């Protein structure tokens with residue numbers, strides 16, 4: 001278990017007087033069981049005393065689940081927000097910034113889980129549910145295994161017990177691209193190119209065919225698939241350092257969850273067309289967690305289905 005060295009809290013709801021729910025930041029310094037010292041940063045949206053839910057997304061996610069009331073938008077639009085499935089008027093929603101390059105050689109999902117547990121303590125969550133998607137789903141599984149007595153419900157989208165070798169292969173190439181960029185003195189260019197490749201694993205061939213084979217004249221996509229990938233790569237590289245990219249990429253490929261350690265009622269959500277986390281791997285996880293259930297959705301968006309299929313994800317989260 002992590003040793004907490006310092007915890008601070010800062011209320012920020014006042015930053016936007018129109019905000020109808022409290023917002024509190026928690027910053028906790030702790031020693032991980034690996035011996036590393038880290039600072040965990042989390043944000044809780046919602047009224048004190050309401051049931052706690054830890055909300056975790058893909059590698060692009062951060063503690064600003066609902067945006068930052070300035071220039072950062074919510075990373076789970078349509079799912080988290082007042083009146084939505086993850087409602088800060090009904091729950092306390094805790095999101096955090098992933099540990100990344102500050103943990104050498106890279107953070108394991110178990111490290112992320114320890115940081116989260118310290119933040120849950122700081123937020124006063126005795127027990128809580130977890131909703132985790134993609135990389136956040138892997139962390140959710142690790143946290144459920146770490147603290148079985150505190151997790152009352154586990155809801156995992158598009159994440160399996162370990163990465164598929166083809167997924168690792170494609171991520172290894174992305175890391176090589178970033179390392180190549182760094183060696184040339186252009187790490188940011190490496191992240192840009194790696195993200196372009198990553199995008200092709202998040203979406204499906206059918207979506208690209210529908211969008212880019214004969215795009216509507218005048219539409220944004222009329223500029224073509226290369227322009228799209230270039231735009232997504234540039235946007236990601238503008239916000240992500242090469243060191244962060246490498247740390248999180250290695251973390252994803254190191255995931256090895258022991259499903260038998262999970263005691264919480266577990267519900268899984270898979271996308272049949274997901275090529276990053278194949279359906280068969282999620283079926284295997286569902287079979288390995290005692291009592292777990294699996295819902296499957298079909299989506300043109302593949303792995304990005306957890307972000308794009310708002311209706312299906314909302315239905316899945318209705319059981320919270």
Ligand SMILES: CC(=O)SCCNC(=O)CCNC(=O)[C@H](O)C(C)(C)COP(=O)(O)OP(=O)(O)OC[C@H]1O[C@@H](n2cnc3c(N)ncnc32)[C@H](O)[C@@H]1OP(=O)(O)O
Pocket residue numbers: 057058059060133134135136202220221222223224225227228229231232252303304307308
């Ligand atoms: C294990 C893990 O954790 S890995 C999984 C982590 N998942 C992720 O990181 C999410 C990956 N997906 C993305 O980044 C997606 O782009 C999303 C989810 C952010 C948005 O998806 P969508 O809503 O379908 O938008 P889409 O990807 O089509 O377009 C995004 C942007 O590209 C722009 N764009 C679209 N087509 C083109 C084009 N042909 N040329 C240039 N720009 C284009 C859009 O205008 C939009 O720009 P904006 O953000 O400034 O408005």
